[in-house]
Amino acid sequence: MTVTTDTLVRARRRKFRRPPVTLIAGGTIVGIIVLLAIFAPLVTSYNPTTINLLANLQGPSAAHWLGTDQLGRDIWTRLVYGARTDLSVAFIAVLAPFVIGTILGAFAGYLGGWLDALIMRIADVVVAFPFYVLVILLVFLLGPGTSSIYIAITIVSWISYARIVRGSTLVAKNQEFILAAQLQGFSTLRIIMRHILPNVISQAIVFAMSDIVNDILAIVTLGFLGLGIPPPAPDWGEMMASGQQFLTTHWELTTIPGFAVVLTGLGLSLLGDGLNELLGRN
Numbered sequence: 344m345t346v347t348t349d350t351l352v353r354a355r356r357r358k359f360r361r362p363p364v365t366l367i368a369g370g371t372i373v374g375i376i377v378l379l380a381i382f383a384p385l386v387t388s389y390n391p392t393t394i395n396l397l398a399n400l401q402g403p404s405a406a407h408w409l410g411t412d413q414l415g416r417d418i419w420t421r422l423v424y425g426a427r428t429d430l431s432v433a434f435i436a437v438l439a440p441f442v443i444g445t446i447l448g449a450f451a452g453y454l455g456g457w458l459d460a461l462i463m464r465i466a467d468v469v470v471a472f473p474f475y476v477l478v479i480l481l482v483f484l485l486g487p488g489t490s491s492i493y494i495a496i497t498i499v500s501w502i503s504y505a506r507i508v509r510g511s512t513l514v515a516k517n518q519e520f521i522l523a524a525q526l527q528g529f530s531t532l533r534i535i536m537r538h539i540l541p542n543v544i545s546q547a548i549v550f551a552m553s554d555i556v557n558d559i560l561a562i563v564t565l566g567f568l569g570l571g572i573p574p575p576a577p578d579w580g581e582m583m584a585s586g587q588q589f590l591t592t593h594w595e596l597t598t599i600p601g602f603a604v605v606l607t608g609l610g611l612s613l614l615g616d617g618l619n620e621l622l623g624r625n
Contacts, residue, residue: 366617372610376603380427389417391424392575400593412582412596413589422603425577430607432489432572433558437551439497444504445547449535451505452512459509466502474499478561479570487570496558503554504547511543545622552615556608563604579604 379386395415402410409418451459469477481495515521516539524534565571566580574581579600586596 363617363620365613369610369613369617379423380430383423383427387420389420391421391577421577425579429562433555436493436496436558437555440500444501445508448505448508449512449539452509453516469502482570507546508543515542549619552611556611
């Protein structure tokens with residue numbers, strides 16, 4: 344009886360163990376940035392697109408916490424509204440590749456045959472080219488704008504999810520619970536959707552955190568090159584591009600949005616590592 348009680352106590356301790364530090368740190372950073380983006384109208388009283396040439400290139404003050412840019416627009420305001428723009432586009436852009444890649448990877452891994460061979464050959468071709476090069480090329484061909492960004496990222500990014508889920512599915516389909524489902528005569532669709540996916544999707548979710556970082560960097564790069572979100576909508580990449588001509592005199596115009604990109608990427612990376620560690624415990 345003593346052994347059983349001790350075992351239960353240890354199991355409860357494992358269940359309620361503190362979450363990883365990386366998960367807490369990443370969640371805190373990302374949470375603060377997301378909250379600032381959501382409540383942007385409450386943390387600033389300025390309009391991110393209003394031009395005031397009489398107040399251009401001012402330093403930090405009580406009226407303008409981070410100063411103003413070359414067009415007199417409040418930098419803090421454009422920073423938080425830029426977070427809203429870039430994060431919303433990045434989070435939406437990751438959804439389609441996640442869904443498409445996860446489903447195709449599960450079917451390819453479970454069914455094998457020509458479907459598996461076709462998806463893997465397409466994946467081999469796509470991964471032969473750098474991610475950012477392909478996204479920039481596709482947006483250039485499709486034209487600037489959020490729709491082009493969504494399409495380009497979807498075309499390129501679903502491959503990674505498909506490969507991750509396919510590998511996990513190849514292992515899962517040989518497990519006893521899958522063999523039992525097959526013996527009971529369950530359909531292929533039911534086995535994949537109700538038995539395979541719930542057991543392999545966690546790795547895709549963890550990867551999505553790092554994939555959002557890639558998407559944000561791609562969006563910022565496109566904005567820097569003039570291929571991203573059309574102005575006057577605030578965008579970190581466009582802020583960096585427009586401020587580089589004043590780099591020697593007003594370095595903050597480029598440095599501040601660049602720091603925001605780095606901080607967001609760090610938060611998402613820590614969040615992904617924390618999720619990976621947390622799921623690995625269970």
